[in-house]
Amino acid sequence: MANKRVTLADVAAEAGVAVSTASLVLSGRGAAVRISTSSQQRVRDAAQRLGYRPNAVSVGLRKGHTSTLGFISDSVASSRLAGEMIKGAIEAARDRGFMVFVGETGGNTTLERQLLDAMFDRQVDGVILASMLTHGRDLPAELTRTPAVLLNIATEGDPALPVVLPAEHQAGRDAATTLVEAGHRDIHLIGAGPGPDDVRTISSAARQRLAGILEVLGENGLAPASGRDINQWLPPEGYRAASALLEKGVPGALLCFNDRLAMGAYQAVQERGLSIPGDVSVVSFDDASIAAWLHPGLTTFALPHRAMGKKAADLVVDVIEHDRRGTDQPAPGSGVHLIPMPKRDRDSVRHLNS
Amino acid sequence: MANKRVTLADVAAEAGVAVSTASLVLSGRGAAVRISTSSQQRVRDAAQRLGYRPNAVSVGLRKGHTSTLGFISDSVASSRLAGEMIKGAIEAARDRGFMVFVGETGGNTTLERQLLDAMFDRQVDGVILASMLTHGRDLPAELTRTPAVLLNIATEGDPALPVVLPAEHQAGRDAATTLVEAGHRDIHLIGAGPGPDDVRTISSAARQRLAGILEVLGENGLAPASGRDINQWLPPEGYRAASALLEKGVPGALLCFNDRLAMGAYQAVQERGLSIPGDVSVVSFDDASIAAWLHPGLTTFALPHRAMGKKAADLVVDVIEHDRRGTDQPAPGSGVHLIPMPKRDRDSVRHLNS
DNA sequence: CTGTTAGCGCATTCAC
DNA sequence: GTGAATGCGCTAACAG
Numbered sequence: 001m002a003n004k005r006v007t008l009a010d011v012a013a014e015a016g017v018a019v020s021t022a023s024l025v026l027s028g029r030g031a032a033v034r035i036s037t038s039s040q041q042r043v044r045d046a047a048q049r050l051g052y053r054p055n056a057v058s059v060g061l062r063k064g065h066t067s068t069l070g071f072i073s074d075s076v077a078s079s080r081l082a083g084e085m086i087k088g089a090i091e092a093a094r095d096r097g098f099m100v101f102v103g104e105t106g107g108n109t110t111l112e113r114q115l116l117d118a119m120f121d122r123q124v125d126g127v128i129l130a131s132m133l134t135h136g137r138d139l140p141a142e143l144t145r146t147p148a149v150l151l152n153i154a155t156e157g158d159p160a161l162p163v164v165l166p167a168e169h170q171a172g173r174d175a176a177t178t179l180v181e182a183g184h185r186d187i188h189l190i191g192a193g194p195g196p197d198d199v200r201t202i203s204s205a206a207r208q209r210l211a212g213i214l215e216v217l218g219e220n221g222l223a224p225a226s227g228r229d230i231n232q233w234l235p236p237e238g239y240r241a242a243s244a245l246l247e248k249g250v251p252g253a254l255l256c257f258n259d260r261l262a263m264g265a266y267q268a269v270q271e272r273g274l275s276i277p278g279d280v281s282v283v284s285f286d287d288a289s290i291a292a293w294l295h296p297g298l299t300t301f302a303l304p305h306r307a308m309g310k311k312a313a314d315l316v317v318d319v320i321e322h323d324r325r326g327t328d329q330p331a332p333g334s335g336v337h338l339i340p341m342p343k344r345d346r347d348s349v350r351h352l353n354s
Numbered sequence: 355m356a357n358k359r360v361t362l363a364d365v366a367a368e369a370g371v372a373v374s375t376a377s378l379v380l381s382g383r384g385a386a387v388r389i390s391t392s393s394q395q396r397v398r399d400a401a402q403r404l405g406y407r408p409n410a411v412s413v414g415l416r417k418g419h420t421s422t423l424g425f426i427s428d429s430v431a432s433s434r435l436a437g438e439m440i441k442g443a444i445e446a447a448r449d450r451g452f453m454v455f456v457g458e459t460g461g462n463t464t465l466e467r468q469l470l471d472a473m474f475d476r477q478v479d480g481v482i483l484a485s486m487l488t489h490g491r492d493l494p495a496e497l498t499r500t501p502a503v504l505l506n507i508a509t510e511g512d513p514a515l516p517v518v519l520p521a522e523h524q525a526g527r528d529a530a531t532t533l534v535e536a537g538h539r540d541i542h543l544i545g546a547g548p549g550p551d552d553v554r555t556i557s558s559a560a561r562q563r564l565a566g567i568l569e570v571l572g573e574n575g576l577a578p579a580s581g582r583d584i585n586q587w588l589p590p591e592g593y594r595a596a597s598a599l600l601e602k603g604v605p606g607a608l609l610c611f612n613d614r615l616a617m618g619a620y621q622a623v624q625e626r627g628l629s630i631p632g633d634v635s636v637v638s639f640d641d642a643s644i645a646a647w648l649h650p651g652l653t654t655f656a657l658p659h660r661a662m663g664k665k666a667a668d669l670v671v672d673v674i675e676h677d678r679r680g681t682d683q684p685a686p687g688s689g690v691h692l693i694p695m696p697k698r699d700r701d702s703v704r705h706l707n708s
Numbered sequence: 709c710t711g712t713t714a715g716c717g718c719a720t721t722c723a724c
Numbered sequence: 725g726t727g728a729a730t731g732c733g734c735t736a737a738c739a740g
Contacts, residue, residue, distance in 0.1 A: 007733060018711045023735060034709060056475040057414045058733035061716050066411065068476070071456075077441040077660075079643075083431030087458055090430070094457070099472055102425075102456040104444055118453050121410040122422070235647040260647070267649050270624070289433070290644060293589040293614070295621050306431075361717060372727040377719055389725060412717035415732050 006050040014046035015039070022047075026054070060123055065324070069093050069100040069316060070119035072112060073130040076104045080289055081305045082132045085151065088309025089128055096317045098125070109140075116142050126316035129153060130309075134165065135202045147319035149333075151312040152305075154204045162315045162333040164308050168205045171301040171341035172212020175255060175283050178299065178343070180216060183352030184253040184281060186225035187217065190241045190265060191257025193227025200231045206257060209285060213255065225251065233257060238264025246272055253281040253349075259288040262298055262348075277350035287344050297346030304339045311337055360404045368400035369393070376401075380408075414477055419678070423447050423454040423670060424473035426466060427484040427505075430458045434643055435659045436486045439505065442663025443482055450671045452479070463494075470496050480670035483507060484663075488519065489556045501673035503687075505666040508558045516669045516687040518662050522559045525655040525695035526566020529609060529637050532653065532697070534570060537706030538607040538635060540579035541571065544595045544619060545611025547581025554585045560611060563639060567609065579605065587611060592618025600626055607635040607703075613642040616652055616702075631704035641698050651700030658693045665691055 012022040017039055024030050025043040046052075060066035071089055076082055086102060093100050101124065103115035119127065120142065127143065130151035137153060139161075149162040179187050192199045192210045199206045217223055228241040238261030245251045246268060256262040262284035269280055276282055276296055284291065287302030315333045322332055366376040371393055378384050379397040400406075414420035425443055430436055440456060447454050455478065457469035473481065474496065481497065484505035491507060493515075503516040533541050546553045546560045550568055553560045571577055582595040592615030599605045600622060610616035616638035623634055630636055630650060638645065641656030669687045676686050 021710060036709065053471065053475055055415075055477065055733055057411055057420065057477045060411045061415050062734050064716075066476075075441075076444070077434060077437030079434050079437075080431060083433075083437045086456070087431040090456060090458055094469075099455050099457070099476060101453050102440070102444060103448070103453070104441055115448075117407065118448075121407055122420075122453060123409065123411045239649075263647060271649075293617060295593075295625075375726060387725075409717055416718050418732075
């Protein structure tokens with residue numbers, strides 16, 4: 001099985017030089033220290049021939065850093081979107097030469113501490129702390145010992161750490177704008193509202209989406225035709241809310257707080273023989289995979305999870321490299337980074353004025 | 355920032371003993387080497403007081419192993435199910451004291467090699483190679499250098515490595531049995547069939563599910579009423595296939611090869627004003643999240659991704675620990691491990707005989 | 709220009 | 725019972 005790895009010493013022996021020479025050459029500083037071209041070539045050839053690869057563990061011990069990141073999340077499996085976030089982070093990390101440990105806490109704080117410890121034991125150079133449900137939380141104290149960034153986690157007050165969040169407020173504005181510009185006046189909210197404080201979930205997305213929506217509505221002299229504050233944003237709840245609305249007549253437009261609510265609303269509308277978007281328009285948030293599969297395709301504002309993961313990884317690496325450089329300039333990137341939520345324009349909105 | 359970690363030397367100094375003594379004590383062999391109880395206590399106290407944690411990188415260099423696994427997949431983000439697989443693996447690994455590097459190749463073989471190299475450089479003790487779409491493939495040669503297991507990857511012939519797969523064939527049998535026992539005779543296949551070789555996707559799941567289905571049908575003197583071989587198992591295809599069927603009359607039962615096809619079939623059936631399961635019964639595979647959200651709930655056989663991930667991690671660790679023990683008994687666990695696909699019994703099947 | 713030396717943090721012989 | 729010395733594979737001072 002383990003046919004021993006070839007070491008720097010092997011290469012040096014093969015090339016007939018000292019290990020330090022081999023080290024210099026292979027780290028690219030051969031020319032700078034003016035090692036003879038012939039020696040350099042011999043070392044390179046030997047390394048090539050033997051298939052030498054530096055032992056990262058040894059390098060890590062020696063240099064004190066490991067080109068390794070930790071990614072800790074409360075859940076990795078909740079949805080495709082969670083996967084996208086991890087994927088974005090892993091890919092960006094790899095592009096910068098980092099591997100990443102992934103851990104999942106299930107929301108358990110003890111476990112979180114243990115995972116952080118296990119990662120620090122392995123000398124990770126930085127940590128991404130992520131949540132799949134944006135909300136505020138206390139942060140473990142260890143996070144100050146190492147570069148860290150918060151991914152999809154809201155903090156109260158001014159965060160010392162970089163924070164990456166979706167631009168929920170702007171998405172709320174964009175969603176309302178979409179409906180208003182299509183000529184809709186009676187817009188029913190499903191998931192939160194109608195008042196700015198009618199928000200039941202701990203998800204801070206709800207509050208911000210709502211604020212954005214109300215802002216635009218207000219700017220156009222409108223208010224929500226109705227609002228339904230819901231704790232669990234799942235299809236059955238969307239179904240019930242839409243059904244209740246339909247009993248009282250045909251609502252012009254439904255602004256659902258996520259795609260699963262929208263899916264439930266679709267079911268209610270279509271079971272009554274009504275048409276989307278002919279009779280009722282629907283706009284939503286998230287761009288979960290069902291959004292594209294629904295009939296007709298659901299117009300929605302995508303949670304940019306992939307881009308968020310990438311941004312988070314880029315930020316930690318920025319901080320790491322900054323620290324390593326050891327300048328006394330301020331650490332880069334702290335503060336909140338809002339990632340835009342792009343519109344997925346499909347077929348669930350009717351344009352009244354065209 | 356980096357307020358230095360406390361090392362074994364710090365502990366030894368604090369306790370007033372030599373590092374080797376401290377090492378012995380903390381590795382639990384203090385009693386065996388008969389170190390004085392007082393020294394032992396002092397060392398333990400010091401370690402406690404200073405918050406000592408062994409540097410895993412150093413231990414890795416010294417002992418040659420790192421309590422670290424690599425998980426390489428062609429995609430981590432394709433669905434919630436992919437996440438479940440990773441989650442199962444990560445959790446099982448953690449329970450055994452291992453952290454895991456996660457990498458994603460997107461199907462790119464070069465990238466796969468690079469990731470494997472990066473992991474081997476970091477001295478991973480074992481590797482899980484996973485795919486989100488079961489099918490055969492060539493394996494990178496490096497895999498023989500380290501304990502490895504294949505997760506959701508089929509191999510031709512007798513694999514030298516442990517392989518973890520869903521019990522697709524049995525699930526095919528179970529799905530057909532469900533329909534037959536409910537009294538259905540005209541069973542239409544959507545996704546593959548009607549002949550045993552009418553399989554267009556590279557997914558080996560299709561072939562095995564089909565084989566299981568045909569077996570049970572045959573045992574009951576039946577054959578598929580029709581079959582529709584489809585390359586892309588997505589809702590639009592299911593919609594089209596079911597629509598075509600409905601033009602010729604009302605099929606009694608639809609056996610869909612996955613939930614997304616079933617979702618499309620639902621749309622076709624319900625748009626025609628027909629009822630599930632009143633007019634047509636539907637059974638499917640995967641248990642994607644939509645299966646529970648559809649109206650009525652879709653009876654389906656769940657891909658046990660979580661359990662598969664767990665099994666894979668347990669297997670690598672078994673092999674690692676076996677190798678480490680150095681006995682000359684055969685390596686454990688090689689061969690194929692089939693994980694059962696449990697039935698999610700919901701409301702899409704009508705029982706004709708009750 | 710190149711080789712020798714020391715040490716990153718730890719575990720393990722081997723003397724005392 | 726305990727401590728000093730050695731080396732895992734590598735890099736960085738320092739000599740030569």
